[in-house]
Amino acid sequence: MDMNEIKEIFFQECEEQLAELESGLLKLNDGDRDPETVNAVFRAVHSIKGGAGAFGLDDLVSFAHVFETTLDCVRSNKLEPTQDVLKVMLKSADVLADLTNAARDGGSVDEARSRTLIRELEALAHGEAPAAAEAPAPKPAAAAPKAAAPAPVVEKPPVNDEGFQPIPFSFGDFDEEPADRYVPTCQVVFKPKKDLYAKGNEAVLLLRDVSRLGEMSVYCDMDSLPPLDKMNPEEAYFSWKISVTTDKGEDGVRSVFEFAEWDCDLDIHTIEEDVVGEASDDEELPMQPVPFDLSMLDEGGPSAGGEEEPTAVEGDAAAAVAAAETATKVSQAASRAAENAKAAASAAGAAQANQAAAAGQTIRVDLDRVDRLINLVGELVINQAMLSQSVVENDNNGASSINMGLEELQQLTREIQDSVMAIRAQPVKPVFQRMARTVREIADITGKSVRLITEGENTEVDKTVIDKLAEPLTHMIRNAVDHGLEMPEKREALGKNPEGTVRLTAKHRSGRIVIELADDGAGINREKVRQKAIDNDLIAADANLSDEEIDNLIFHAGFSTADKVSDLSGRGVGMDVVKRSIQALGGRISISSKPGQGSVFTMSLPLTLAVLDGMVVTVAGQTLVVPLTAIVETLQPEASAIHSFGASQRLISIRNSFCPLVDVGRILNFRTIQANPIEGVALLVESEGGGQRALMVDAIQGQRQVVIKSLEANYTHVPGIAAATILGDGRVALILDVDAVVAASRGQSLKQDISLAATG
Amino acid sequence: MKKKVLTVDDSRTIRNMLLVTLNNAGFETIQAEDGVEGLEVLENANPDVIVTDINMPRLDGFGFIEGVRRNEKYRAIPILVLTTESDAEKKNRARQAGATGWIVKPFDPTKLIDAIERVTA
Numbered sequence: 001m002d003m004n005e006i007k008e009i010f011f012q013e014c015e016e017q018l019a020e021l022e023s024g025l026l027k028l029n030d031g032d033r034d035p036e037t038v039n040a041v042f043r044a045v046h047s048i049k050g051g052a053g054a055f056g057l058d059d060l061v062s063f064a065h066v067f068e069t070t071l072d073c074v075r076s077n078k079l080e081p082t083q084d085v086l087k088v089m090l091k092s093a094d095v096l097a098d099l100t101n102a103a104r105d106g107g108s109v110d111e112a113r114s115r116t117l118i119r120e121l122e123a124l125a126h127g128e129a130p131a132a133a134e135a136p137a138p139k140p141a142a143a144a145p146k147a148a149a150p151a152p153v154v155e156k157p158p159v160n161d162e163g164f165q166p167i168p169f170s171f172g173d174f175d176e177e178p179a180d181r182y183v184p185t186c187q188v189v190f191k192p193k194k195d196l197y198a199k200g201n202e203a204v205l206l207l208r209d210v211s212r213l214g215e216m217s218v219y220c221d222m223d224s225l226p227p228l229d230k231m232n233p234e235e236a237y238f239s240w241k242i243s244v245t246t247d248k249g250e251d252g253v254r255s256v257f258e259f260a261e262w263d264c265d266l267d268i269h270t271i272e273e274d275v276v277g278e279a280s281d282d283e284e285l286p287m288q289p290v291p292f293d294l295s296m297l298d299e300g301g302p303s304a305g306g307e308e309e310p311t312a313v314e315g316d317a318a319a320a321v322a323a324a325e326t327a328t329k330v331s332q333a334a335s336r337a338a339e340n341a342k343a344a345a346s347a348a349g350a351a352q353a354n355q356a357a358a359a360g361q362t363i364r365v366d367l368d369r370v371d372r373l374i375n376l377v378g379e380l381v382i383n384q385a386m387l388s389q390s391v392v393e394n395d396n397n398g399a400s401s402i403n404m405g406l407e408e409l410q411q412l413t414r415e416i417q418d419s420v421m422a423i424r425a426q427p428v429k430p431v432f433q434r435m436a437r438t439v440r441e442i443a444d445i446t447g448k449s450v451r452l453i454t455e456g457e458n459t460e461v462d463k464t465v466i467d468k469l470a471e472p473l474t475h476m477i478r479n480a481v482d483h484g485l486e487m488p489e490k491r492e493a494l495g496k497n498p499e500g501t502v503r504l505t506a507k508h509r510s511g512r513i514v515i516e517l518a519d520d521g522a523g524i525n526r527e528k529v530r531q532k533a534i535d536n537d538l539i540a541a542d543a544n545l546s547d548e549e550i551d552n553l554i555f556h557a558g559f560s561t562a563d564k565v566s567d568l569s570g571r572g573v574g575m576d577v578v579k580r581s582i583q584a585l586g587g588r589i590s591i592s593s594k595p596g597q598g599s600v601f602t603m604s605l606p607l608t609l610a611v612l613d614g615m616v617v618t619v620a621g622q623t624l625v626v627p628l629t630a631i632v633e634t635l636q637p638e639a640s641a642i643h644s645f646g647a648s649q650r651l652i653s654i655r656n657s658f659c660p661l662v663d664v665g666r667i668l669n670f671r672t673i674q675a676n677p678i679e680g681v682a683l684l685v686e687s688e689g690g691g692q693r694a695l696m697v698d699a700i701q702g703q704r705q706v707v708i709k710s711l712e713a714n715y716t717h718v719p720g721i722a723a724a725t726i727l728g729d730g731r732v733a734l735i736l737d738v739d740a741v742v743a744a745s746r747g748q749s750l751k752q753d754i755s756l757a758a759t760g
Numbered sequence: 761m762k763k764k765v766l767t768v769d770d771s772r773t774i775r776n777m778l779l780v781t782l783n784n785a786g787f788e789t790i791q792a793e794d795g796v797e798g799l800e801v802l803e804n805a806n807p808d809v810i811v812t813d814i815n816m817p818r819l820d821g822f823g824f825i826e827g828v829r830r831n832e833k834y835r836a837i838p839i840l841v842l843t844t845e846s847d848a849e850k851k852n853r854a855r856q857a858g859a860t861g862w863i864v865k866p867f868d869p870t871k872l873i874d875a876i877e878r879v880t881a
Contacts, residue, residue: 003780005776006773009772009773009776039817042815043770043815043817046815047771047773047774047815050771050773050865050867051771051773051774053865053866054773054774054865054867061866197836199839199855199858200838200839200860200879201879204881205878205879209878256878259860259862259878
């Protein structure tokens with residue numbers, strides 16, 4: 001694993017932490033005061049900061065730091081997480097997400113916005129929490145203007161009476177050729193306390209580290225060592241006097257004792273070279289010179305070995321080792337030796353423990369691998385269907401064992417297929433969470449007060465569907481808040497809660513996922529929609545439309561009901577685009593609206609894009625598959641129901657309404673002469689804009705689930721054809737793109753380049 | 761014999777960094793994701809030194825250190841704390857809990873190895 005891979009992991013983790021952060025903040029917003037929720041929120045930001053620091057992502061670190069400081073105030077109850085506070089925090093979470101994305105994908109963030117938030121966060125940490133001032137003041141954010149750093153301000157020297165101006169200079173300037181460098185000697189008196197050992201520090205290791213600084217001599221004071229029977233093995237009895245000649249100076253020596261400072265008496269001072277010898281003589285304590293052999297420490301540790309010369313001082317070696325080894329050390333070593341015996345057994349135990357911990361966890365798999373598996377299973381399904389078919393064709397005796405085996409195979413295949421699809425299935429939660437942010441942003445821009453309620457976040461659907469869902473959903477939410485909800489004052493005047501509600505729900509219904517977006521706003525203004533449609537020549541001025549038909553007009557291209565194009569909807573995306581992207585996913589969208597009570601958009605989407613329920617039909621000798629979702633009903637036309645219209649158009653009357661009849665064979669150029677409608681079957685389909693069309697096919701073969709094979713990936717895009725599939729008999733069948741066919745029927749033909757060479 | 765390090769950190773990123781850094785430096789590494797798991801793993805792991813984070817779910821670094829120091833077998837093991845900034849208050853709490861030393865994040869491989877070398881033989 002290299003740093004790039006770890007960085008990738010970091011960003012994955014960031015995403016999880018950001019989701020955690022947002023859901024935690026939303027919980028707090030709903031009045032949850034569980035300390036664990038606050039902790040989780042704090043940890044999320046803290047983790048992001050920690051990782052970002054390791055990769056030198058300074059912008060991210062500095063923002064996370066300010067955010068974390070403010071969260072810490074909440075955590076320590078110095079700051080009450082009111083709605084206002086949480087509003088700032090939710091916005092900060094958004095900026096943190098932006099910064100993370102910018103760090104990953106490059107690009108820039110709205111710096112003004114993050115600066116504003118940094119100020120707001122800091123204000124919260126300071127202003128509203130006076131207690132916070134007593135705590136160690138939060139470090140100034142790195143993002144704060146660089147000028148804040150204490151710049152070396154040189155005061156202009158005063159001009160004296162004579163008119164001379166003193167010029168400051170440094171003696172260092174002259175020091176170009178230093179003489180022999182003077183290396184100071186430090187004298188250290190080091191007396192460990194019992195706690196030093198209790199905390200896992202080790203005098204002998206400290207001495208070793210001092211010895212690495214330069215030439216060292218050590219004296220050990222063993223006077224306080226009691227007789228053996230009075231000795232407490234946990235107590236500290238020795239003290240050391242060390243002199244070390246080092247160019248690292250006093251600070252270098254002190255840094256060795258960084259971890260131990262609290263738990264020992266430590267005195268470090270630099271002495272003049274010529275008094276080193278005297279100093280040790282003058283010492284009032286009768287210090288005993290002790291030889292000190294550090295080589296015993298180098299048992300082949302990773303990098304400790306072989307670098308330094310053991311600093312040997314005259315005297316008795318054995319005594320020194322005994323002295324240096326503290327009681328703690330001895331007991332630790334002893335227990336370690338005993339443990340070594342059990343090492344193998346315990347290693348196995350640890351492995352088992354790890355395995356146990358792994359249960360119920362998740363693994364991350366490359367999407368490519370899953371897709372390959374799905375493809376293979378698709379092949380398996382086709383193969384199984386082919387096998388079944390050829391067995392049925394060849395086996396007239398109905399050998400039951402083969403048939404039973406085949407049935408089992410079929411069942412197994414289906415189960416495998418379902419399980420594989422389940423791997424790709426993911427909860428819609430991430431998309432829903434993103435919507436929370438969208439709502440916040442729009443609420444902010446429009447000045448409306450909005451509450452987003454999400455339900456069924458754990459409803460699972462294919463990842464591809466999820467990925468493609470975000471964009472249309474974002475747009476619909478924008479519309480719901482921007483156009484649907486009224487301003488708070490108006491709502492209040494209407495007797496509604498000034499805070500508008502947008503409800504986003506997901507649920508499974510008959511093998512599809514249904515996503516509903518409901519607002520409690522004004523509902524569709526039908527008068528306005530109707531007028532707009534007339535102005536745009538979408539309908540005739542005297543057209544008689546039902547409420548439902550008027551509502552559906554908003555899905556027409558280029559339709560916008562807002563009087564003026566606002567900041568939000570002026571993005572060139574209308575509900576027509578939303579509808580098209582939903583349809584591209586094999587889904588449908590519908591609207592129901594009640595004036596004054598709000599609108600509900602209902603989307604129904606397939607759970608997967610890998611398989612499709614289709615109706616297998618024949619047209620001019622070709623086998624085609626029509627997606628079942630597009631079909632409203634099928635019917636056998638009677639001669640009396642067919643009416644000619646214009647030169648070549650025909651209409652079919654269904655329950656007293658007329659519907660254009662579309663010959664699929666002609667549209668796809670399978671034939672040039674229109675087929676006789678009475679000999680075929682009509683499939684009533686719903687097309688873009690809500691209108692219905694009757695598609696003429698020759699015959700219906702049946703209904704079946706087919707594995708979708710992309711034509712684009714294997715051949716090229718063919719107008720009127722969505723994809724292909726392989727049927728049980730091994731033949732390729734094309735899957736009809738109903739919308740394209742319906743659209744083409746208006747112009748009576750698909751683009752000329754389609755001569756349908758690719759009929760497999 | 762390779763020195764064995766037990767690392768306790770809830771961040772997958774930091775866990776991976778610790779793993780790579782320690783393995784590259786020739787240590788054997790065992791990892792746990794929080795204090796509770798750290799104490800569980802410790803029982804059979806026999807590490808020479810422990811590196812632990814402070815902010816963790818279930819059982820934080822302070823609690824974990826106290827747990828280790830209460831353990832008869834490991835009460836004298838060196839424990840290094842990963843702290844994000846040289847926050848004196850946090851350092852002090854970690855020391856009171858029984859930490860041997862600390863490593864200031866942002867994560868720096870050299871600092872980490874230095875600190876480990878410093879507290880192990």
